[in-house]
Amino acid sequence: MFTGLIEEVGTVLSAEKHPDGVRFVIGCSRILADMKRGDSIAVNGACQTVEVFDAASFTIFSIPETLAVTNFSELLPGTRVNLERALKLGDRIGGHLVQGHVEGTAEILRVERGKGLDIIIRYDSAYIIPKGSVTLNGISLTVMEKISPDTFRVQIIPETEMNTNIGDWKAGSRVNIEVDYIIKSLDYVRLNQAR
The missing domain is CATH 2.40.30.20 (Elongation Factor Tu (Ef-tu); domain 3)
Incomplete structure (x- = not known):
């Protein structure tokens, strides 16, 4: 974890x-x-x-x-x-719980620098929700906006950009993605209880 x-x-x-x-x-x-x-x-x-x-x-x-x-x-x-x-038992959880079980790669569509660093990503998942958590290349990030069923936006603070490989990302880059497994687990339980 x-x-x-x-x-x-x-x-x-x-x-x-x-x-x-x-x-x-x-x-x-x-x-x-x-x-x-x-x-x-x-x-x-x-x-x-x-x-x-x-x-x-x-x-x-x-x-x-x-x-x-x-x-x-x-x-x-x-x-x-x-x-x-890996997380040690008793450590603070500053990001969110991440399993390290990458489910696929997402495509970087745009990297835009304005009032902050906005990154637009393509990945089709019902589990990516506004203000929810997502992990990209191992980085815990907040989904700022769900633009369409298969695109979403994250905004990067300077501290994160400086201490990760985000500076290497550009349009067309493929990044590892893990959506929030708690949301996925709850949905799995809900679907199985309905049977």
Whole structure:
């Protein structure tokens, strides 16, 4: 479980393809402080397991299912990725509860700078609601506006832009998305009770 508050932006150092997945080495510093083998790390919002680590990087192995539903197939050496360690019991939840179970990728339609940084995103989901929570590339964000059934808007504060990979997003970028699982769970229960 995560909160969607990015702790560090790391850099993909290598992406080694294997018949059954891709092994990524990700350079970082801050989150290595108390890292252990087997730890869960959200990489662009996808929960991954640390295989090994050293003083400057850690390694994960992404299976075909992860590669199919995330933007990991686009992670080349030099790509910046958002990183967050798993939530510890008793920690504050500053964002919202995030599972790290990416359900797909959303398309950035526009990045507009005016009174703030507005980002228009295309993703068709009944679970994206105005003032609800959504996770994009691991970042906990508030849906400012549902523009149409398949587009919505988020507004980014300077602190979030400065401490995430949002600055790399542009029209056409694909970002990992996880909609609020509490809303999805309630709907699942409602639908099953109606049967």
